[in-house]
Amino acid sequence: MLEEKNDNLSRNENETDGNVENNAVDTNQSPTDNLEQSASTEITEEPAEDNVVNPEESNSTDAVETKNQNAVDAIADSNAEESEDETLKERHAIPMQDYDTLSLEELVDELSNLVSNEKVLSAKDHIEEIKKSFLAKYNHLLEEKKEEFLAENQDPNEDFQYHSPLKTNFDKYYSIFRDAKNTHFKSLQTNLKSNLENRLAIVEELKELIDPQANIKDTLKHFNDLRDRWKNAGPIPKDKYNHVWNNFHFHVENFYDYLHLDREARDLDFKHNLEQKQKIVARVEELVNEADINKAFRELQDLHRIWKEDIGPVSREHRDDIWNKFSELTKQMHDKREVLFENQRGTEQENLEKKKEIIAQIEVLATEKVNAHSQWLAQIEKVEALRTAFFSAGKVPSDVNEETWSAFKTAVRNFNSFKNSFYKDIKKDQNDNLSKKTALVAKAKELQESTDFATTTPIMKQIQEEWKQIGHVPRKYSDKIWKEFKDACNHYFEKLKEQKNEENSEEVEAFDNKKTYLETLREFQLIGEHKADLDAIKLHIETWKNFGKVPFPRRHIEGKFNKILDALFEKLNLSKKDTEMMRFSNRMDHLSESNDTRKLDNEKIFIMRKIEEVQNEIFQLENNIQFFTNTRNAKKENSIVLEVRKNIAIHKETLTVWKEKLKQLRNLNVE
Incomplete structure (x- = not known):
């Protein structure tokens, strides 16, 4: 880490070492002419990239290889955008998921989490990706529901309606995000305009520093004050970023190179700046070997911004060397990142092949004719599995994304149309089933008040079995007719249950009698005469039978009675056969x-x-x-x-x- 002044490794950006416009300096003019020309340059728009050079390269872009410059420019473009709104830098902290692989429920949960816990601009890209994935899947679901509705409802006066709590929640969270984003940008625009005016005023003050008659110490103090104000001036519009920075750095260079500064102070500052930049170069050399390429590239952006914004120039003898090292290492990082992107593109191509195969399988299922509801359920299950596999396959190349999604929707739509044609054909069967079930409902209602339980109970059970054997009825009647049938059956069997409860009172009495008799039987003793003892035991058995049945949960008392009998048989010395x-x-x-x-x-x-x-x-x-x-x-x-x-x-x-x-x-x- 850099520990001296201006040492700030927390920012993100990379650009040439203090870029300056080509038309800002004419080598045939005097230093004063140069300053006057720069001072008169109107800041209207960002200079073209081809006109941007590095003052430490002695006004010569030829010193930097084209490939190096392309790598540097790639970072500069990103930093120019982030300079407008510093909250954009935080977006790197949130990992970008493949939202196409998430279900509708998971997408809503992720949206809720981002809206509740992240800053607006940090989550902006993620939320827009979630929106795209959610609407694609939801609209596809909506089309399927509409096709099912049209297949089941022939009434032209009945409008299709479908309401989903998931869509309601999605709209609620996205509305919160949209309002927060609008508020943020409205405030941002006001700040950007104010910060731009402040920075232009600082540049104007910097121009006025060049006064040979001024006291050098006062001038240096004023210069350092301007640099501090510049660092704290805040973000400006991205289309003004490079131009304003170039002008500022141009005048800083002139302050160092063309004024009669104290040479010792200038050399100390040059030395300090060189040390800072050498530390940055050393850090980039480490980043080249970093395993996490994206993490390393983000830090490289930070280092480029520090190089440009926080560290001043170095002496001319070191400018080319230090810049060339930095830009060459930048190119190496850029190349590694391009390899990573190339690998990702290879993965996307593999995902494309997987999705094409899935689409082909759905297309085949859309032509396989089956003639039974159970078989169609199996076909539907296959398509659902393929749909899940499609959404889980990952991203495909962006140039074929819409085409692939369209082909998938068409394949699924064709399958649904094929399936719906089958169910249209069985509509008549469902109406016949409705007639049969309506007749059973009428019969159940007719018998529900019957008190002839012995005769009616088998009939009611038979009605229930017949109901099970009848197939589906139209969905719009299904719940209503089932409720009528269930209520009639439940009413009858509740009456039957009440009648059985009345009968159970006799069983409870039998249990109490047997329980009392069991205590008496425990005291029974054999007298030693075989026939008399056997007759006595048989009498006990007959008496026990005459008490009648006991409630089912209390049948354990029969086991206790049998144990007493077993003991008596043992004492009676009956033959094994007789006992058994x-x-x-x-x-x-x-x-x-x-x-x-x-x-x-x-x-x-x-x-x-x-x-x-x-x-x-x-x-x-x-x-x-x-x-x-x-x-x-x-x-x-x-x-x-x-x-x-x-x-x-x-x-x-x-x-x-x-x-x-x-x-x-x-x-x-x-x-």
């Missing part, structure tokens, strides 16, 4: 009383599978026995054969139990 069958019988009776036909059917299927499994197992074991008994040398059955026969007997006993269960279950279904 009594438990099974009790459980099946419970399912039968609860009318749980689904569980009864599942139980039947389970038992049939178990019978089949046991039979297969017996068959396999009997085959194994055949293998051993047919062996020639087998004189007697060994332990393996005996074990197999034992397993066959066990499986046959098990099979008998399963068959008995199936028989009992079938008898239960018959009853």
